[in-house]
Amino acid sequence: MSASQLSLSGRMSGVIERWNALPIATRFFGLLVAAATIPFLTSNDYVIRIAGNVCLFAALAVALNVVVGYAGLLDLGFIAFYGIGAYLYAILSSDQFGIHWPSWLTLPFIALLGVVFGLLLGSPSLRLLGDYLAIVTLGFGLVFAQLALTLDRVELPWQEGVVINVTGGTNGIVKLDPLSLFGFQLSNVTHYFYALLIWLGIVLIIVHHLNQSRMGRAWRSMGEDALAAETMGMPTRRLKLLAFSCGAAIAGVTGAIFAAWQQSVFPQNFSTDVLITLYAMMVLGGISNLGGAALGAVVLSVVPELLRSPELARAIFYATLTLGLLLFSKPRRNGPIILISVIILGFLLRWIVQAAAPDLLTPPTIKVAAESISSAFDRASQQFGILVQGWILFLKDPLLPGNIAFVILIPALLGLSRMKAGVLKLILTIPAIYLLIFVWETRFAAEPAVTRLLLVGGLLVVLMIFRPNGLLGKRKIEIV
Amino acid sequence: MEEFLAQLPQQLVNGLTLGSVYALIALGYSMVYGILQLLNFAHGDVYMVGAFIGFGVLTALLPESGPLLPSVFIIIAMLLAAMIGCGLLGVGIEWFAYRPLRNAPRIAPLISALGTSILIQNAIQLTLTANYRVYRTEKIIPLAAGFDIGDAHISATRALVIFSAIIMMIGLTYLVRRTKLGRAMRAVAIDREAAATMGVNVDRIIVLTFFIGSALAGAAGVLTGLVFTRVWHTMGFNAGLKGFTAAVVGGIGNIPGAMLGGMLLGIVEAFAVGFIAPAFKEVITFVVLIIILLIRPRGLLGTTAIQKV
Numbered sequence: 001m002s003a004s005q006l007s008l009s010g011r012m013s014g015v016i017e018r019w020n021a022l023p024i025a026t027r028f029f030g031l032l033v034a035a036a037t038i039p040f041l042t043s044n045d046y047v048i049r050i051a052g053n054v055c056l057f058a059a060l061a062v063a064l065n066v067v068v069g070y071a072g073l074l075d076l077g078f079i080a081f082y083g084i085g086a087y088l089y090a091i092l093s094s095d096q097f098g099i100h101w102p103s104w105l106t107l108p109f110i111a112l113l114g115v116v117f118g119l120l121l122g123s124p125s126l127r128l129l130g131d132y133l134a135i136v137t138l139g140f141g142l143v144f145a146q147l148a149l150t151l152d153r154v155e156l157p158w159q160e161g162v163v164i165n166v167t168g169g170t171n172g173i174v175k176l177d178p179l180s181l182f183g184f185q186l187s188n189v190t191h192y193f194y195a196l197l198i199w200l201g202i203v204l205i206i207v208h209h210l211n212q213s214r215m216g217r218a219w220r221s222m223g224e225d226a227l228a229a230e231t232m233g234m235p236t237r238r239l240k241l242l243a244f245s246c247g248a249a250i251a252g253v254t255g256a257i258f259a260a261w262q263q264s265v266f267p268q269n270f271s272t273d274v275l276i277t278l279y280a281m282m283v284l285g286g287i288s289n290l291g292g293a294a295l296g297a298v299v300l301s302v303v304p305e306l307l308r309s310p311e312l313a314r315a316i317f318y319a320t321l322t323l324g325l326l327l328f329s330k331p332r333r334n335g336p337i338i339l340i341s342v343i344i345l346g347f348l349l350r351w352i353v354q355a356a357a358p359d360l361l362t363p364p365t366i367k368v369a370a371e372s373i374s375s376a377f378d379r380a381s382q383q384f385g386i387l388v389q390g391w392i393l394f395l396k397d398p399l400l401p402g403n404i405a406f407v408i409l410i411p412a413l414l415g416l417s418r419m420k421a422g423v424l425k426l427i428l429t430i431p432a433i434y435l436l437i438f439v440w441e442t443r444f445a446a447e448p449a450v451t452r453l454l455l456v457g458g459l460l461v462v463l464m465i466f467r468p469n470g471l472l473g474k475r476k477i478e479i480v
Numbered sequence: 481m482e483e484f485l486a487q488l489p490q491q492l493v494n495g496l497t498l499g500s501v502y503a504l505i506a507l508g509y510s511m512v513y514g515i516l517q518l519l520n521f522a523h524g525d526v527y528m529v530g531a532f533i534g535f536g537v538l539t540a541l542l543p544e545s546g547p548l549l550p551s552v553f554i555i556i557a558m559l560l561a562a563m564i565g566c567g568l569l570g571v572g573i574e575w576f577a578y579r580p581l582r583n584a585p586r587i588a589p590l591i592s593a594l595g596t597s598i599l600i601q602n603a604i605q606l607t608l609t610a611n612y613r614v615y616r617t618e619k620i621i622p623l624a625a626g627f628d629i630g631d632a633h634i635s636a637t638r639a640l641v642i643f644s645a646i647i648m649m650i651g652l653t654y655l656v657r658r659t660k661l662g663r664a665m666r667a668v669a670i671d672r673e674a675a676a677t678m679g680v681n682v683d684r685i686i687v688l689t690f691f692i693g694s695a696l697a698g699a700a701g702v703l704t705g706l707v708f709t710r711v712w713h714t715m716g717f718n719a720g721l722k723g724f725t726a727a728v729v730g731g732i733g734n735i736p737g738a739m740l741g742g743m744l745l746g747i748v749e750a751f752a753v754g755f756i757a758p759a760f761k762e763v764i765t766f767v768v769l770i771i772i773l774l775i776r777p778r779g780l781l782g783t784t785a786i787q788k789v
Contacts, residue, residue, distance in 0.1 A: 068587070074587070074590070124770060124773075124774055132728060132732075132773060132777065134519065135724060135725060135728050135769070136769070136770055136773060138721065139725070139765075139766035139769055139770065140766070142721070142762055142766065143762060143763045143766050143767075146759075146760070146762045146763055147763065150759040150760065272717070276594055276598065279591065279594065280591075280595075283587075283591050287587065403606070403607040406603070406606060406607060407607065410603065411572075414572070414576050443606060444606075447605075447606055450602045450605050450606045451602075451606075453598055453601075453602045454598070454599060454602045454603065454606070456595070456598060457594075457595040457596065457597070457598030457599035457602065458595065458599055459595070460591055460592065460594060460595025460598070461576070461577050461592045461595040461596055461599065464577075464581060464584070464588045464589070464591050464592040464595070465577075465580045465581065465592070468581065468584035468585055468588035
């Protein structure tokens, strides 16, 4: 077993080595071309939409990386620039004010205004250090969110009775013009996917070259230690402003494309949740690593989509749990022991409850409807679901027991994660895993949106504890 | 102008009520920041949990048939339960999310704090749903109770909030200034390593700081519930932000500064709502914040830090 594993990992690392040996331009265009084939592989609009979303978030994460990763400025108002771009596009190309600018004018204009807003926010913040900057930018983001909500009834003080609707409040602005560039009007998902892919390519090229340039080096040195950089004669004020504006401009244009794609803008498109997701993406891949930011965007936009279908989510959950137990338990034999014990524990509990209080249980809710199921995977996952529901305690009224189990589960998992390895830990892990499965079946599966956020939150904490520099990040050596 | 003067005392009372809550939250932020230089983003959620614990105790002690205890004891029970529960939660958060990251790059604990905040919020949403819960304050404190000072009417609930906040602040000031524990806390805040070499148990001080700060946030949650009656699972985000803003305005890491900042922020917000436009209260609050920070980048009571290399 170990020999085959060795050769497998050997082959994998060989492939990775070869890939890394390629010139960066080749790798870059290779990935871009590979992504560009997606619409040819599937005609499913849903898949293409997710791919477009990945590009959108990747562009944003890369832009955020310039500000946070390279220049080391903790910008929590980043989402406002994205929103401003989207709202500007909406105002400049809809019936809201009857303005319909051509796209070739709007996009550069938005980029320019992004720079202006970056300077506006950046120049006062330069006086502030680290955490003060964070709060001012966060405040800026909130101000934007509130203005987007409340600027639907602006009264002019010098003109009585005139009420202007700027942002549309909660109703947003709808019926935007589609983007049309170089005489070509973007009209469907595929078009926008390509537009976003090209935009992501442009952003990556710009940021990569910026990073390689004199300015990029200056940014990174500033991110490492602003004081030392200033002592070396670097104009840190100007550099910070440039980083801010650069990130703001990219975010603004991305927002404009998003608005055109969605053909509408709403305040909730730019909520703090989106900002947190962006930070998670950036951190997941590794701060100040471009490929990492893009990878984070892929992972965090695709995984939630996979969790959307309950059958698929169940399959992924059990597969991850099994694989995780088998791969990461030390010593190796503990994995199978835990798995088998959990299964036995499940049957035992079910048998006891069946004997003592059969009224509590309910038969599996999944019904096999043979005609409606086409693919083999769907059928298999349904069979599996029935199997699981016959094994776990599948209660008639699962809400309260599920909640209690959830409340017990969290401290149990936390405690276990800090326990020293040993027989006691092994024994305690078995009911904990069973509890986890029970909570999954009774509560998580019923509330996919909440579960998704719980996973994101847990992922962030755990990732920071084990790899503070992200998946692809290099460990920084801190010299004090 | 006359209208302004007529309303001024009442808005001042509203501002002080709001400010007491902000100040209590700000204290937790400021204390943790003073010791660890860490923005505890999950602090707002601790406050939210406190509000829910208070709600739980109130519901348990106040069945439909009538209160089981006199009102005073119910309120004390709510405050105590929320403070102890939140204190333990704060200690747990520190142990789980921050302690492993003591020596990590600065952004790591910040992201970890964000993650913890999301975790707590969604755990509450999962177990208690996203619905509003309503404190039945009027059942234990009659709505009409209160007294008048000039034109301003101070209802008993508001007086209770302001009064208990002031008591807690005095207690905290005494603890920090006059006790051995407070001296150790101040020592750790000034220089953690030097304090450790002097025999201060740094880990224990950090745990205690988290406990006290979170307990104050829990009390703030209960007081908010009593005055504004509605509690919900995302209430911590905004309140945490306000508390943090207050801490920054006062000079983060500075305990009297946090109290001053909280009161000031509450008054600014009450005035923004009362005199300008409720819709723009956040905008006005943050404009004030930015102006204060531009004039005094280290906050009102903050000392200018000399950066040493």
